[in-house]
Amino acid sequence: MSSTQMILRIDEKVKGRLDRLARMEGKTTSKMLRELIKQYIEERDIAPYIDGLWDKIGAKLSAKGATAEGVGEAVKTVRSRRK
Known part of the structure; x- marks a missing residue:
């Protein structure tokens, strides 16, 4: 599977919280975001x-x-x- 890069702007506090939660799950922030985006699409794409x-x-x-x-x-x- 090929991938592409995406630039995302978010609030510093939100990023910090996301980083912390990703670490707690043993994931990188990028992996966490990929999973969340995939889940979002799967739930909404009919x-x-x-x-x-x-x-x-x-x-x-x-x-x-x-x-x-x-x-x-x-x-x-x-x-x-x-x-």
Whole structure:
């Protein structure tokens, strides 16, 4: 995994507290920040969840013999009924 450098400006007191907490956990401040950023992204990025839902839906439709063309026609039919 390649990495890139990022410059971050934070309050001195906050940095001191972060340094202390990182040391208490036996980590560097950089490692602590990498973990926190990764956790933040994992908790808020719903794209993998949505992709998983589409995969499950696709698998269920395929198991029932549905095709892409058939699904497209079904969507058109339902939409035309709503007008």
